[in-house]
Amino acid sequence: QVQLVESGGGLVHTGGSLRLSCAASDRTFASSAMGWFRQAPGKERRFVAAIRWSVDQTFYADSVKGRFTISGDGAKNTVYLQMNSLKPEDTAVYYCAAGRYYRGEYSRPGEYDYWGQGTQVTVSS
Numbered sequence: 001q002v003q004l005v006e007s008g009g010g011l012v013h014t015g016g017s018l019r020l021s022c023a024a025s026d027r028t029f030a031s032s033a034m035g036w037f038r039q040a041p042g043k044e045r046r047f048v049a050a051i052r053w054s055v056d057q058t059f060y061a062d063s064v065k066g067r068f069t070i071s072g073d074g075a076k077n078t079v080y081l082q083m084n085s086l087k088p089e090d091t092a093v094y095y096c097a098a099g100r101y102y103r104g105e106y107s108r109p110g111e112y113d114y115w116g117q118g119t120q121v122t123v124s125s
Contacts, residue, residue: 002027002114004096009119016123017084022096022116024077030054032099033106034072034079038092038121045095047107051079059106064090086123093118 008020020036035050049070050059058070067086072079079096097112105111 002098004098004114004116006094006096006116006119009094009121011122011124012086013124014087016086017082018086018121020081020083020094020119022079024098024114028074028077029098030074032102033111034096034098035106035112036070036081037095037097037109039095040092045109048094049081050106052102061107083121088123088125090121091123092121094121
């Protein structure tokens with residue numbers, strides 16, 4: 001049973017930074033995609049960023065481009081999300097996700113087969 005364990009959430013002020021980590025057990029996702037989504041109260045889960053190590057590709061939602069950076073360590077099956085210049089609208093539960101194989105829809109939840117439990121990020125104004 002693959003598990004994704006997230007860490008690094010917390011409370012920061014506007015303009016601050018946080019680094020999220022997601023460690024995957026029991027499987028390598030180097031040839032597929034791993035991503036981050038977020039869900040604010042009362043809203044749907046939305047794509048934040050994704051990475052495909054095998055082809056050195058990264059993808060970002062427009063709302064986070066230039067502020068967030070996704071990276072990973074394929075050997076450790078760990079993906080990171082460095083979040084800088086945080087804004088109150090970034091407040092949400094952040095979920096890590098991984099797919100068994102790449103379907104080409106990295107921004108859609110259906111691309112992914114495994115999900116973490118979520119970690120809360122709160123940005124105060």
